[in-house]
Amino acid sequence: MIAWALGIGFTALGLALALNLFRLIKGPDVADRILALDTMVINAIGIIVLGGIASGSGTSFEAAMLLALVGFVGTVAYCKFLLRGDIIE
Amino acid sequence: MSGGFSLGEILASALIVLGAGFALIGSWGLVRLPSLMERLHGPTKASTLGLGAMLIGSIVWFQLVKGEWTTHELLISLFLFVTAPITANMIAKVHLHRLRLGEQPGPAGPPASPGADSDWATYEALRAGTPGCFDED
Numbered sequence: 001m002i003a004w005a006l007g008i009g010f011t012a013l014g015l016a017l018a019l020n021l022f023r024l025i026k027g028p029d030v031a032d033r034i035l036a037l038d039t040m041v042i043n044a045i046g047i048i049v050l051g052g053i054a055s056g057s058g059t060s061f062e063a064a065m066l067l068a069l070v071g072f073v074g075t076v077a078y079c080k081f082l083l084r085g086d087i088i089e
Numbered sequence: 090m091s092g093g094f095s096l097g098e099i100l101a102s103a104l105i106v107l108g109a110g111f112a113l114i115g116s117w118g119l120v121r122l123p124s125l126m127e128r129l130h131g132p133t134k135a136s137t138l139g140l141g142a143m144l145i146g147s148i149v150w151f152q153l154v155k156g157e158w159t160t161h162e163l164l165i166s167l168f169l170f171v172t173a174p175i176t177a178n179m180i181a182k183v184h185l186h187r188l189r190l191g192e193q194p195g196p197a198g199p200p201a202s203p204g205a206d207s208d209w210a211t212y213e214a215l216r217a218g219t220p221g222c223f224d225e226d
Contacts, residue, residue: 001094002150005102009143012109016116016136023119023128031125031184038176039119039132045165046112046140050105053147061147061161068165072172079179083186 002053009050016043034078041071097153104146111139125184133177141166182211 017040024036045064052060077087118131144162151159189212203209215222 001098001102002105002154005105009105009109012113016113019113019116019120029125029184029187031180031187032128034183035125035128035132035180036119038180039116039136042132042136042140042169043112043116045169046109046143049140049143049147049162049165050109053101053105053150056155058151058157058159058161061159061165065161065165065168068168068172072168072176075176076179079176079183082183083179 006050006054010047013043013046013050017047030082034075034082037078038071038075041067041075045071095154097149101146101150101154104142104149108139108142108144108146111142112136113139115139126181129177129181133173137169137173140169185209185211 020036020040020043024033024040027033027036045067048060048064048067052058052064080087112135115131115135115137118135119128122128122131144166148159148162151157207213
């Protein structure tokens with residue numbers, strides 16, 4: 001049963017990543033592209049978590065935690081650069 | 090896999106399917122909605138909630154089926170729930186500033202002014218008595 005749930009989850013998250021890629025390419029403004037990248041990071045964390053359940057080991061959660069941290073810092077750095085023209089003032 | 094399933098397996102499977110569905114709905118909203126202010130709602134609410142459901146499903150799976158107690162998922166979901174509003178606020182500020190610079194507002198038009206005698210906080214100068222204003226007067 002967990003195998004079926006993981007299959008549905010991987011399919012839904014892969015489809016979600018494809019939709020985010022569409023918005024990343026099409027996005028009329030830079031803010032749309034930043035939002036699409038942020039959502040891609042969230043969906044990638046979901047894929048890593050599901051992979052951790054599928055492999056049965058708890059070691060992939062460090063990767064998910066690091067991706068969450070780096071994704072947040074990256075999004076804030078993009079936004080600060082566009083708002084202020086500099087990242088660390 | 091024949092016969093009845095355990096409670097932990099059923100609960101973890103339901104939470105995983107629910108969370109992946111919410112993440113997919115959030116990304117679909119990112120594609121479907123017309124303007125950026127509306128597009129912000131999909132990923133920041135639906136996708137974050139879906140990821141929280143998947144992480145709770147992972148906790149349930151490792152606790153009830155594998156018999157291990159893991160807390161990394163709680164850390165990840167706490168961090169994501171704290172940072173999602175911050176990133177949404179920053180992206181909305183970028184959008185407002187680019188609108189002021191004369192970018193195309195999109196089919197939904199620019200967002201309405203928040204009040205009669207005031208403007209969006211990111212446009213206004215700092216006033217005395219508000220946080221972040223260090224002018225002595």
